[in-house]
Amino acid sequence: MMILRSSPSSPFARKVRIATRLLGLDSNVEETPVALDDPADSLHAQNPLGKIPALVAEDGTCYYDSRVILEYLDHRAGGGRIVPHEPKARLDAMRLQALCDGILDACILQVYEGRYRPAEMKVASWLARQAGKAERGLAALEAAPPSLDGKTLPHVGQITLACVLGYRDLRFDPGWRKDHPRLHAWHDAFAAQVPAFAATKPEA
Ligand SMILES: N[C@@H](CCC(=O)N[C@@H](CS)C(=O)NCC(=O)O)C(=O)O
Known part of the structure; x- marks a missing residue:
């Protein structure tokens, strides 16, 4: 299961939510909300920039920012689905x-x-x-x-x-x-x- 660090209103996290649904990957993603203002939140270890969205893959790799996450999801879904090849x-x-x-x-x-x-x-x-x-x-x-x-x-x-x-x-x-x-x-x-x-x- 991938873990999406996010907040409900983040438009960048919404990009990821839409992409996972379009690619049929939403059941592989669990959302874990972030306390952006809490320096003790594990987000800071996952993404040194302390920004959401951040996507932790099954092997522990944390992908950020939203552009990289969308590219990663497209790759997982076979490629060329939401990131054109041509x-x-x-x-x-x-x-x-x-x-x-x-x-x-x-x-x-x-x-x-x-x-x-x-x-x-x-x-x-x-x-x-x-x-x-x-x-x-x-x-x-x-x-x-x-x-x-x-x-x-x-x-x-x-x-x-x-x-x-x-x-x-x-x-x-x-x-x-x-x-x-x-x-x-x-x-x-x-x-x-x-x-x-x-x-x-x-x-x-
Ligand atoms: N370029 C980043 C922007 C992400 C971003 O600005 N996220 C905001 C929330 S919508 C954030 O984490 N802000 C906390 C901060 O800047 O410390 C992306 O595409 O993911």
Whole structure:
């Protein structure tokens, strides 16, 4: 049994949850929640970065971060399922994943600013800088939403975009839909094609 160190609301952990379901590996994974703020949590021995998700395989190897975990799961499932083999398709999927992971990083830094930094120490220009990354990323995706054919499994980039939009709903104003109608339609199409998306929706 693999062990997934995670937290319920982590969008990066949601990538892994969706991937395990798509690949039929979810019954091989047991989730163990992490106390991220507890230095004694075994996560720090498993992943020196102290970040989730981290996936401990049966041989004790701990895989991180989410990109590596998705690649590992794809490999376990035979390869070429959610990480395309063909070089151009693979690069396109990895590039989309990098953009969407970057949007998530910028979103999470804004959330952490609220969670960890006392109000009098908040730096508006830093928050605006992170918000700008997320806004520009969403605008680029709105201008050219990725394909979604419904015939093959979604790839790692498409899975990550779905997790971005889900995280905007969870922690930010769901008004992103009004300003991004094409992404709104993309989100609904993904949800209709991929039951694992609804099945992994975190509680507000
Ligand atoms: N690049 C990482 C990002 C993971 C990440 O930022 N996880 C957050 C939770 S959603 C975390 O562990 N934060 C704790 C910390 O930064 O100390 C990935 O793709 O897995």
